[in-house]
Amino acid sequence: MNDLTLEIIDLSLSFKGLMETTKVLHDVSLTIGQKEKVALVGESGSGKSVTARLVLGLLQAQSKTRVSGTINFEGKDLAWMTARERSQLRGTRMSMIFQDPVSALNPVYRIENQFHEVLKRKRPTISFDDARVESMAILGDVNITEPERVLKSFPFQLSGGMNQRVMIAMGLINEPTLLIADEPGTALDVTVQDQTLRLMHDMVEERGTSVFFISHNLGVVREFSDRLYVIYQGRIVEEGKTEDVFANPKHPYTRALLAAVPSITSGDTISDAINDTSAFLAPREVH
Amino acid sequence: MTAPLLAINQLAKTFHLESYQIHAVRDFTVDIWQGECLAIVGESGSGKSTVANMILGVYPPTSGQISFKGEPLGARRTKSQRRALQLVQQNPFSSINPSRRIGATLKLPLNVHDIGTKGERMARVEELLGEVGLPADYAARAPSTLSGGQCQRVAIARALASQPEMVVLDEPTSALDVLVQARVLILLNELRKKRDLTYVFITHDLAVVRNMADRVAVMKDGQLVELKPTHEIFDNPEHDYTRRLISASPVITEEERDMRNRLREGLAMEAVQ
Numbered sequence: 001m002n003d004l005t006l007e008i009i010d011l012s013l014s015f016k017g018l019m020e021t022t023k024v025l026h027d028v029s030l031t032i033g034q035k036e037k038v039a040l041v042g043e044s045g046s047g048k049s050v051t052a053r054l055v056l057g058l059l060q061a062q063s064k065t066r067v068s069g070t071i072n073f074e075g076k077d078l079a080w081m082t083a084r085e086r087s088q089l090r091g092t093r094m095s096m097i098f099q100d101p102v103s104a105l106n107p108v109y110r111i112e113n114q115f116h117e118v119l120k121r122k123r124p125t126i127s128f129d130d131a132r133v134e135s136m137a138i139l140g141d142v143n144i145t146e147p148e149r150v151l152k153s154f155p156f157q158l159s160g161g162m163n164q165r166v167m168i169a170m171g172l173i174n175e176p177t178l179l180i181a182d183e184p185g186t187a188l189d190v191t192v193q194d195q196t197l198r199l200m201h202d203m204v205e206e207r208g209t210s211v212f213f214i215s216h217n218l219g220v221v222r223e224f225s226d227r228l229y230v231i232y233q234g235r236i237v238e239e240g241k242t243e244d245v246f247a248n249p250k251h252p253y254t255r256a257l258l259a260a261v262p263s264i265t266s267g268d269t270i271s272d273a274i275n276d277t278s279a280f281l282a283p284r285e286v287h
Numbered sequence: 288m289t290a291p292l293l294a295i296n297q298l299a300k301t302f303h304l305e306s307y308q309i310h311a312v313r314d315f316t317v318d319i320w321q322g323e324c325l326a327i328v329g330e331s332g333s334g335k336s337t338v339a340n341m342i343l344g345v346y347p348p349t350s351g352q353i354s355f356k357g358e359p360l361g362a363r364r365t366k367s368q369r370r371a372l373q374l375v376q377q378n379p380f381s382s383i384n385p386s387r388r389i390g391a392t393l394k395l396p397l398n399v400h401d402i403g404t405k406g407e408r409m410a411r412v413e414e415l416l417g418e419v420g421l422p423a424d425y426a427a428r429a430p431s432t433l434s435g436g437q438c439q440r441v442a443i444a445r446a447l448a449s450q451p452e453m454v455v456l457d458e459p460t461s462a463l464d465v466l467v468q469a470r471v472l473i474l475l476n477e478l479r480k481k482r483d484l485t486y487v488f489i490t491h492d493l494a495v496v497r498n499m500a501d502r503v504a505v506m507k508d509g510q511l512v513e514l515k516p517t518h519e520i521f522d523n524p525e526h527d528y529t530r531r532l533i534s535a536s537p538v539i540t541e542e543e544r545d546m547r548n549r550l551r552e553g554l555a556m557e558a559v560q
Contacts, residue, residue, distance in 0.1 A: 043465070044435070189331050190532065194535035216465060222539060263494060264521065
């Protein structure tokens with residue numbers, strides 16, 4: 001028995017096409033402890049978002065996917081749950097924040113109705129007015145100064161940063177044990193992104209929520225996470241404490257990723273080392 | 288003293304909506320010199336793309352003037368002016384015609400501006416592809432078969448096809464991954480040296496600016512708040528807004544963290560006073 005919030009063991013995934021099967025995850029293993037903020041870093045197409053979708057249990061049901069390996073959520077194997085049990089976890093015990101808040105919220109419902117929907121997942125009988133009171137309180141927590149106006153608005157009437165805060169509030173209102181954040185803030189400006197990330201950081205610290213943070217932005221990961229895993233072409237290539245990996249990256253791919261980020265303290269630092277991709281499939285490095 | 292390649296003088300743009308007006312750009316003055324890379328930075332809504340659109344002649348300014356090589360640019364551009372000023376957009380998937388093959392996309396500017404003889408043009412297209420690091424047989428491909436980074440290379444090749452003197456880059460790498468971004472930035476730097484191009488680089492990513500630009504113009508609410516050589520703006524940002532922008536960038540190294548913390552402390556001190 002262990003007290004890990006999330007434990008993924010040897011997870012593999014392939015998509016069956018017309019002619020061939022494409023393997024997108026190769027024996028991915030990772031753990032997230034209680035109150036831990038863990039990041040999964042990689043470029044697009046590396047398999048980080050499908051990992052998140054597997055944890056949510058959204059891909060298993062599709063006929064074209066082949067999954068093997070184990071995902072334990074709070075000590076229970078997701079594969080042994082019925083579709084209904086998995087569905088009951090979503091929005092209550094685990095919730096998700098998406099990349100683009102404007103398209104993740106339903107454009108034809110007011111924010112207050114969407115909050116009511118979310119709250120009903122945990123307490124099906126909650127009334128609209130009670131839901132409103134709770135929503136007002138949590139919107140205050142995400143530094144929204146006019147919760148009344150925001151609740152009455154449609155998503156397109158709010159700015160991107162506002163919508164992102166509404167998403168964070170919605171993700172946390174049911175007090176989940178695991179929050180999955182798929183590139184939160186990449187669709188936003190630097191200043192707004194910085195604000196929302198700090199806000200999210202404080203919120204999860206306060207509530208003791210574990211976070212599974214998915215990103216390709218190394219700077220953001222460094223600010224936010226305790227531990228990180230680097231994924232390349234469906235394989236975990238490096239893992240360790242955030243400081244250790246940044247101080248001493250061991251895997252060639254991690255080094256290339258770090259070298260590719262333009263530095264803000266000195267010009268002309270982008271090196272040509274990033275073009276040598278031959279070593280990127282070297283075995284996994286653990287700190 | 289030679290004249291600047293592009294002189295922007297007291298440029299302003301006001302958009303009229305049903306009941307109110309938006310002053311998107313106000314009193315914007317800057318000279319851009321041959322061969323330099325000028326970055327325009329600011330948050331969304333600060334007017335940086337509006338400036339780009341006015342340089343390109345997408346819409347005319349409400350007041351003020353832009354002159355190119357000493358000649359004022361009118362609302363209707365001459366063909367040679369259009370040839371000399373080119374654009375690379377943010378999202379390569381939406382800026383390239385999905386139903387045209389790459390070769391046809393690259394050939395269009397050659398046809399429009401009558402560059403080379405008809406027989407030579409296909410060879411030119413292949414040359415252009417080579418210049419941006421793509422194999423020549425990509426000319427026969429459709430854009431949907433290319434990755435984001437490859438598409439952006441095609442967009443750059445298309446801008447270069449008409450042999451421009453100035454290229455406006457509107458957030459050319461913000462839709463791309465870090466590794467792909469690094470490769471595109473290296474390519475842009477090489478091309479600038481090789482072809483003696485002038486860049487107007489529009490972005491909100493200050494780390495990219497530090498690695499690309501010679502000078503930086505910081506915009507806020509449609510106005511120019513600071514214009515300085517790149518190293519000065521990072522070593523000694525004068526305006527509060529500039530400091531906020533720099534300190535909001537995510538950091539990787541210890542050095543960067545120190546710099547950010549210094550800036551944040553400065554901002555906090557001022558807030559107290």
